Amino acid sequence: MSLEFSADAQKKIAALCERYTPSPAPKQPVVMAALHIAQKEFGHLSDDALRLVASTLGLPYAHVYGVATFYTMYRREPSGKTTIRMCTNISCMLRGGYEVLAAFEKQLGVKAGGTTSNKAFTLIEEECIAACANAPCAVAGTTYLLDLTPEKVPSIVADLEKHPSPESEVV
């Protein structure tokens, strides 16, 4: 076991273990939060990170692996500092979402799903992010990018490079 949670993370996980007390297995529901926390601490969910979550909560490794691979926000590989999740679903597509995605790909020099070589950005083609009234839209951590056009993309990328909005900080 090469990884350890920080004292803060341990405290947070211990507190969460008290929140599901009516459960016969009160630590099992904490697996989702613990994975978010592990992602914050270690950047991504390596096999070792999954083992740490499993041993911390007394769960089988296979259970934690199963959960970590079901949900799309858990990352098994390192990603960029800021993840831009660009929606191309129906409301965004109808107002040029794919053109905006292409503009992000061009500006960042990566295809959707990729991470820039300087590790500043990961670009993801996302399903609906529930901001359809401001389509096309994207979300980067706690920052929404609304009413997008291809022309707005270069300055948005420059801003986010200066002021990153890492989603792993939200735990």
Place this chain on the structure above:
Amino acid sequence: MAAPIGTKLVSARFGNLDAQTLAGYEKTGGYGTLRKALAMRPEDITNEVKASNLRGRGGAGFSTGMKWGFVPKDSKTVHLVCNADESEPGTCKDRELIYWDPHLLIEGMIISAHALKAVHNYIYIRGEMMREYVVLQKAVDEAYARGYLGKNILGTGLEVHLTVHRGAGAYICGEETALLNSLEGLRGQPRLKPPFPAIKGLFGNPTIVNNVETLMNVPFIIDKGGAWFNELGTGRSGGTRMLCVSGHVNKPGVFELPMGITFNEIINDVCGGVWKGRKVKAVIPGGVSMPPLDADELDVPCEFDALQTDERIKPVMVTPTQSFDLGGGRQLRTMAGSGGVVVLDDHTDIPKAVWRIMKFFAHESCGQCTPCREGTGWLEKVARRVADGNGKPDDIDLLASIAHGIAGNTICALGDAAAWPMLGFLTKFRADFEAAIAASVKKRAS
């Protein structure tokens, strides 16, 4: 009197950032109704909600009071879970509601928990709602600090806890039994029903799962009475309704509107008409799971019963001569769904729009049931080739047969949610698919 346009309940604090804080919320009357509710007997609260004709705002439109009534009377442990996993494409109201008025949701949940005698309660918030999670968690912490939540709330001896549980990216977790599995720390795969959650839900206990907007309406019902709330609506659907209008209109937005408003009124009076001076081709009435309306069907009210039964809406067909059977010979028109109204103008490439919807369902199928796992994948593949100009002469029949093979044959409604719009678009916009395929055939021949 039905509510006039401009009536605001759950969206009254939109734009007032101060209301995110407990002090700002209290300043605008917040938590006043909680005191009144705590002095009421639980069954009296449930009776007001029954009288209000409040119907679930998450998609199914089921009577909230009736749902609450399903909890067995002698239950020892009951849970209330708020479904804040909003991810139905075209829907963007719960995110706004949580962001602008987190304490209204908390107040609604405490009142509802009191009615249900529920001690340990949860809000399942979508993982991608990072900004809203921060706002909501802060509000919950404030409510604990002020004694609105905890072991002895406001000195009444009542114990009510609220825990915010973050999802991590999975549309299926908006389905209530998948949500419960996810809340228990499992992969988010739906459970077989029955048993329904009200009988056997979270941790095996009776559990009520309600949508964000549904719970936020509860304080108004308790403050002004179920009869008053019912009067605002259309008779069988009380209150107002949050609608999210997106797509090809001049002024898209999230609006609180009267229950009986028609689609033509929404498009023309509320949203400034179709953009670029164009005409409507199709309207998705309540998120992409719902069969579309065509331009001749827009005088129907955007209300739960009307969308299911109004005869001005043509029934969904499997083939031009065989109507789709919802079970027991019932026809499928459409449903009010989640309030996500998507407007498609007359320049829209319908096969391409349908392909994008099918791509979504293929991506989000949890893989548990074969008809959905395989079927959504094939719907996406075949729709893609039609949209890309590589369609084959039999593709319309093929799409219809795949969709018909999924519908009704899966554990949860995600399979239906893919099949219904597929069949709905084929029913009403068949000519668009035929034209795309004819062009492909011609291209290959030349």
